[in-house]
Structure formats: structure tokens, C-alpha cells
Amino acid sequence: MLAYLEELCTALLAHDAIAIHRLLAHPLARSLPRQVRDEAIAISRASPSSLRAPIQTLRFYHQTLQLGESGAGPDPAGGEPGEADAESHMAAPDVDQLRSQTDEVSNIVREAHRSQIELPLAPGKSCVAA
Numbered sequence: 001m002l003a004y005l006e007e008l009c010t011a012l013l014a015h016d017a018i019a020i021h022r023l024l025a026h027p028l029a030r031s032l033p034r035q036v037r038d039e040a041i042a043i044s045r046a047s048p049s050s051l052r053a054p055i056q057t058l059r060f061y062h063q064t065l066q067l068g069e070s071g072a073g074p075d076p077a078g079g080e081p082g083e084a085d086a087e088s089h090m091a092a093p094d095v096d097q098l099r100s101q102t103d104e105v106s107n108i109v110r111e112a113h114r115s116q117i118e119l120p121l122a123p124g125k126s127c128v129a130a
Contacts, residue, residue, distance in 0.1 A: 001028060001031070001064060002061075002064060002065060002068065002101070004023070004026065004028045005057070005060065005061040005064060006061065006101050006105065007019075007023060008020070008023045008040065008057060008061075009054060009057055009058055009061055009105055010105075011023060012039075012040060012043050012054035012057055013053070013054065013105075015043060015044075015046065015047075015048045015050065017044040017045075020040050020041075020043065020044040021044060023040075024037065024040055024041070024044075032060070033056070033060060035056045036056050036057050036060050039054055039055070039056045039057055040054070040057065058105065061102075061105065062102070065102055
């Protein structure tokens with residue numbers, strides 16, 4: 001699921017409508033919260049020069065990542081620690097890889113914020129409300 005979410009975040013940040021629609025057609029898209037799906041559809045329909053950021057999707061990715069790191073789930077073997085079969089341990093995500101992927105997504109978001117520009121106020125205008 002994390003790999004799917006990472007790919008979705010990348011497509012949304014790049015405003016790649018074809019990749020977004022392909023990912024929304026994937027069976028894992030059914031498990032996405034409604035806000036995430038709606039946001040993905042809105043970004044896919046927006047112009048490529050749009051500054052809209054996938055905030056809901058990035059938040060969901062971060063929450064999913066945090067749940068994976070916490071390991072707060074019950075013991076799958078139901079017995080003593082370490083009694084679970086070896087295959088279940090091999091299927092566990094690599095924490096270092098997940099952290100590096102999170103860092104990559106964070107860097108992309110930071111770069112998107114840096115590329116924003118501020119427009120000066122018109123002469124004689126004040127931004128202070130009365």
C-alpha cells in the first residue's frame with residue numbers, strides 16, 4: 001500500500017493526469033479515503049500549471065507510514081514474541097527504505113513551496129485590515 005501511495009503522491013505532485021487516472025483505476029484505490037480520491041480527481045482535472053498540492057493524500061501517506069512504523073498490531077502467531085513464521089518477517093517493510101521515501105516526498109513538497117512567488121502590493125495599498 002505504501003508503494004502505491006508513494007506513486008500516487010508522485011503523480012499528484014507532477015500533475016500527471018494519465019498516471020493519476022491509472023492509479024485511481026487500481027484495486028487499491030478502493031481503500032483510499034473519499035477526500036484523497038476527490039483530491040486526486042480534482043488535481044487530474046486541473047491545469048498542469050496549477051499550484052494545488054495533494055495535502056490530503058500526503059497526510060494519508062504519512063499516517064499510513066506512521067502506522068507501519070509503530071508495529072502496534074497484535075502478534076500474528078498469537079503466542080510468544082518470535083514464534084511467528086519467518087515469511088511474515090520477510091514481508092515486513094524496510095523502515096530505512098520507508099524513511100528515505102518519506103524524505104523524498106518531503107523534499108518534493110519543500111521544493112514546490114520554494115517555487116512559489118510573492119506578488120508586491122499595488123502602490124498605496126495596505127495589507128492591514130481596518
